Amino acid sequence: METTTRDTLADPRRTWRIPDDRRLPALEPYADDVRRLPSVTVRETLWDTDDRALAFAGIELLHADPLDAPRQVDDAGDGGGDGGDGSSSGGDGGWSVDRGQGPEAVGVPGAPLPRDPVEAVLRGRPVRPVRVRDTTTTLVRLHGRDGRLRAEVADVRVDEGDRDTALLRSARWWALTDDGGPGQVVRAVERAVTDAADDDGRAPGDPVPTLAPVRRPVTGGSERPRPGSAAAFVRGVLAPLRTELLAVDPRVRADSDDVVHAFRKALRRLRSVLAAYRGALDSDLTESLRARLRSTARVAGVARDAEVLRDRVEHTVAMAPSGSVDTAVLDHLRAAAEADRRAAVAALRDELRSGAWFGALDQLDDLVDRAPAGTRAKQDAVAFTTQRIHHERARVRRALDGTDGLPADGLEPLHDVRKAARRLRYALEAAGDVPDVGKRRLGRFRRVQETLGDVLDAEHAAVSYRRLAAAAAESGTDTFGYGVLAMVERRAAEHHLDDARRALGQLHRAVRG
Structure with missing residues (x-):
């Protein structure tokens, strides 16, 4: 019985489209040991919404079904009375999602349909089986005199039927996979397959052939902007x-x-x-x-x-004085923080x-x-972008006004400046090739975001430690360690605030320059 696996081989590095039923060439002359494996057919059911939302998004939701135990699906298309969510799907098959880079297993075999990987497209709508795909693969494996697997040629045929219209689409290709090492075996096999295919083949890195994707039909709507x-x-x-x-x-x-x-x-x-x-x-x-x-x-x-x-x-415990936070407090903090x-x-x-x-x-x-x-839809993009970025610069200036660039009345002014600087930064990054409207100062905006973020994170941690201390006190736990950690974070916030003030001073000059 064949026991050699493909684990040592890379992905197919060359593929050939085959337009008919021609057979693979004889490969026995090119290797010491050539083994032809029996054909294996995998049946996959494609699930989608009635309006084919997944197909139009370039996504396939697949369920592999053993051919010797086909899935029972209600003719009404509701997945056997499960409300369209696949909850009654049984058998030993597994679910996968293919976004164009090959199928990726999701969920576990025999489990209900896993909606989460594609829910952003489904958006609560029910799904049902819409197509059935049979993939038949015949492998020819070529081994060297030492028994090592040198190359593998796959003959792959895909037949796909639409459940609603009974249309059938088919595709066939040959694929060559090798062990990545130089050798006459692989070169000879590649030449033989190329000659038999009457096709130059796809080079390494090109996608493996598949059936053509389903395209969204052209519908009416707003005229595309100029x-x-x-x-x-x-x-x-x-x-x-x-x-x-x-x-x-x-x-x-x-x-x-x-x-x-x-x-x-x-x-x-x-x-x-x-x-x-x-x-x-x-x-x-x-x-x-x-x-x-x-x-x-x-x-x-x-x-x-x-x-x-x-x-x-x-990190906070590491900055605290040695011995001020005992193991019990640390364990409680870890558990409470993870639970939150x-x-x-x-x-x-x-x-x-x-x-x-x-x-x-x-x-x-x-x-x-x-x-x-919108009201400014037809305005020239450069003029529009320049005006809007100037408007965002003015918004940052207003956030800084009255503070001389150094907000000191609590955290809210800091937060307002941070939000304004972030919005200006994202607007500048989105501007792309628009003539310079301050993009050379992006580093300053990023610096403000980072330093103010450090201040706010430390302050939030201090407040959280005090909150956890209050909860611990209700159960009679000593809260000394919590107070130490809150103090450590409060000092960290003050340290970061010095950095933030310097960054804000630079921002103050930048938006007025």
């Missing part, structure tokens, strides 16, 4: 921001490492662009979207603060499953796909 106009500029900025947001959404649902920070940053950048460049697109829609995103950002902010505190505990983080992230995941979040994504799609015109 190139070079303010509306076209803003639409061009929003499109990649939407892509970034949709990419990070599934990672938040999966609670990936440091993903809340990335999600919060994507929200901030999107909100800043909508605010800084208002007027190019429909104001009612942009302001409504900003309000929806602001609500989600608040929930994400709580989760991020909890994440930062969890990660700061060890988990609760905050769970609340954020609930927010991402809400109708409010789905509505925000729908509005963002409307802005990008339709680009509804």
Whole structure:
């Protein structure tokens, strides 16, 4: 029985499109040991919404079904009476998601349909089986005299049927995979396959052939903005921001490492662009979207603060006087901070499953796909961008006015300056090739964000330690260690504030220069 695996081989480095039923050439002359494995067929069911939302987004949600135990699916297309969420899917198959770079396993075999990886596209809508795909692979493995696997040639055929129309699409290709080492075997096999295929083949790094993607039909709507106009500029900025947001959404649902920070940053950048460049697109829609995103950002902010505190505990203890924080206090802090983080992230995941979040994504799609015109939609993009950035510079100046660049009345003025500087920075970064309107000072804006962020993080940690101390006191726990940690963070905030004042002084001069 064949036991050699593909683990030592890289991904296919060359593929050939095959337009007919021709057979692979005889490869026995090129290796000491050639083994032809029996063909294996995998059946996959593609799931999607009735309006094919996943297909139009370039995503495939697949369930692999053993052919000897086909899945029972209700003819009505509701997944066997499970409400369209796949909860009654059984068998030994597994779920996967393919975003164009190959399928990635999600969930566990036999489990209900995992919606979270694609919920940002589904947005609460039910899914059902829409197509069935059979992939039949025949492998020929070539071994050297020492028994080592040198190369592998795959003959792959895909047949795909649409459940609604009974249409059938097919594709076939050959693929060569090798062990990465030089050798006559691989070169000879490559020449033989190329000659038999009557095709030069795709070079290394090219994508493996697949069936053509499903394309969204052209529908009516707003006229596309004129190139070079303010509306076209803003639409061009929003499109990649939407892509970034949709990419990070599934990672938040999966609670990936440091993903809340990335999600919060994507929200901030999107909100800043909508605010800084208002007027190019429909104001009612942009302001409504900003309000929806602001609500989600608040929930994400709580989760991020909890994440930062969890990660700061060890650092704060390390800065405290030796012996001032005993093991019991440290263990309680670790557990309490992680519990707070988990609760905050769970609340954020609930927010991402809400109708409010789905509505925000729908509005963002409307802005990008339709680009509804605002009052300044037809203005020249360069003139519009320059004016809006000057407006944002004035906003920063107003935040600094009355403080001489050194806010000292609590944290709120610092926070206001930080938000204004951040919005100006994101507006400048979005400006792209627009003639210089202050982009050379981006480093100063970034420095202000970082230093003020350090102040606010330390202050938040001090407040959190006092809150945890109050909770501990109710259970009769000694709170001396908590007070020490709060004091350490308060001193850290004062130290960071000195750096922030220097950065604010530079910002004060920059926005007036």
